[in-house]
Amino acid sequence: MKILCILYDDPKGGMPSNYPLNELPALEKYPDGMSLPTPKGRDFTPGELLGCVSGELGLRKYLEDSGHTLIVTSDKDGEGCVADMELVDADIVISQPFFPYYVTREKMESAPNLKMAITAGIGSDHVDLQAAMDHGVDVVEVTYCNSRSVAEHIVMQILVLVRDFTTQHNIVNDGGWHIADAVSRSYDVEGMHIGTIAAGRIGLDMLRKMKPFDVHLHYMDRHRLPESIEQELGLTFHETVESLVSVCDVINISCPLHPETEHMFNDELISKCKKGAYIINTARGKICDKDAIARACESGQLSGYAGDVWFPQPPPNDHVWRTMPNHGMTPHTSGTSLTAQARYADGVREILECFFAGDEIRNEYLIVQNGDLAGMGAHSYSKGTATGGSEEAAKFKK
CATH class of the missing domain: 3.40.50.720 (NAD(P)-binding Rossmann-like Domain)
Structure with a gap:
């Protein structure tokens, strides 16, 4: 299968050669008792920068060893962007809320092979949920990871x-x-x-x-x-x-x-x-x-x-x-600390492992399944779409 992964750009100075901390705190469960993501394997060291293009969510070795194709890009907005061109024959698309690839109805209809949209994080509103229901595309996210x-x-x-x-x-x-x-x-x-x-x-x-x-x-x-x-x-x-x-x-x-x-x-x-x-x-x-x-x-x-x-x-x-007065804006970094990245990278791999094996994906991770809201999606969302106007992202100049 072909997996398209849209991630944010690498650090301006290149990928870190070392990090301030040598290890992350060891956690096993979330406060409500739900276990952290439990993939069968992991090809990264927790605490590494995984959410950018070179980090690849630690997925390349696993996917290529399993015979799949992984395309990773940060070029996601505007006519002719790499993400749009690669989506047309993709089976799975992975995106982050922090740097979302807006999977609109039009884009979904350009991708007849698309089976699943995975959110590497929490919040799947960058996917047209109504279009996903209409076209039989499942939507999942790594609930609680960040x-x-x-x-x-x-x-x-x-x-x-x-x-x-x-x-x-x-x-x-x-x-x-x-x-x-x-x-x-x-x-x-x-x-x-x-x-x-x-x-x-x-x-x-x-x-x-x-x-x-x-x-x-x-x-x-x-x-x-x-x-x-x-x-x-x-x-x-x-x-x-x-x-x-x-x-x-x-x-x-x-x-x-x-x-x-x-x-x-x-x-x-x-x-x-x-x-x-x-x-x-x-x-x-x-x-x-x-x-x-x-x-x-x-x-x-x-x-x-x-x-x-x-x-x-x-x-x-x-x-x-x-530029408005008295603001404290940040560039959507709250859920992509290095600590959180380890959890949502593990969660994405857990979802992929289940999907390829034909096993059930955790109910908590489900947003849309079999043409309807499901799991956490049924609890938190309503039918429809909130992707309108997302084309304005193409006006960002680096």
């Missing part, structure tokens, strides 16, 4: 925004010592009201990590948490997003992107936020109306916005989030 990585990133971004760390860091880098400027937008997080929209694996982990900061915790989710967890963490449940945003100083977005959540944070919803609130978004950029967010940061309705996700990805160079 959830805790993202939760750590959320905590970091909360503190960066509320304490206004970026301003202070820039003052030092510029050779200054302007303390009044450094602290004029800096607050303590203690005592604030912190809320999350969606309290799944990432959102709930963030709440647990924030509890020691002595804050008030809130959540909204269409699947209410058990009462025991609400009591343990002192959570306040909100039935609507509007209710949550009206009382929270910090609003975290951890829900999946699908037609129901696309542009959920528009001018109307932002106007219902507590004046001066901070928004953290490590879910998907398209959940927010980019221009509405920028307007709110300009007006002061929002004190700041820290996102790790954009739409499309990479975003055009003139994307308004690059």
Whole structure:
């Protein structure tokens, strides 16, 4: 079979010859008891850079020894890109949320052999899920592989925004010592009201990590948490997003992107936020109306916005989030730490091993199977597509 793998570019200085740490912490299970990916083999050392083109997710030896063809590229956007040309006779396509290859209906229809789209990570909205259902293409992802990585990133971004760390860091880098400027937008997080929209694996982990900061915790989710967890963490449940945003100083977005959540944070919803609130978004950029967010940061309705996700990805160079005031944006790195890469590379290999052997793929990994939402997909997504507008990624200039 032919496997097409789209990964982000190598480091500008070339692949590392060594790494800061010699080994990763040994973990066996996730907090809910689910085991980490368990492939039968592994052709990399955990802690290596695997998510870029030269890293190849550690798959080449395994696939070629098994008689398959592996094509790896970072050329994924615009007419005539390598990914589009190679997709037409591919059996499997692998892409990452951090550097997504948008598998639209048109692209799917150009690839009659396509059987499966694998997300090396979590979040498969870069695949037209409705088209996948219509064309019998299964969609799978490595559920939970980087959830805790993202939760750590959320905590970091909360503190960066509320304490206004970026301003202070820039003052030092510029050779200054302007303390009044450094602290004029800096607050303590203690005592604030912190809320999350969606309290799944990432959102709930963030709440647990924030509890020691002595804050008030809130959540909204269409699947209410058990009462025991609400009591343990002192959570306040909100039935609507509007209710949550009206009382929270910090609003975290951890829900999946699908037609129901696309542009959920528009001018109307932002106007219902507590004046001066901070928004953290490590879910998907398209959940927010980019221009509405920028307007709110300009007006002061929002004190700041820290996102790790954009739409499309990479975003055009003139994307308004690059230059709006009081932002703490990162280039979708929350779930692709070297620690996380080892897990999602193992997970992709586990999925491939099961597929080639005709064995069942873990139910938790399933998003679309046999023409319908399945597994985690049935729990988290709705039918339809959120890939519209992704062609704008071709406007990114390196």
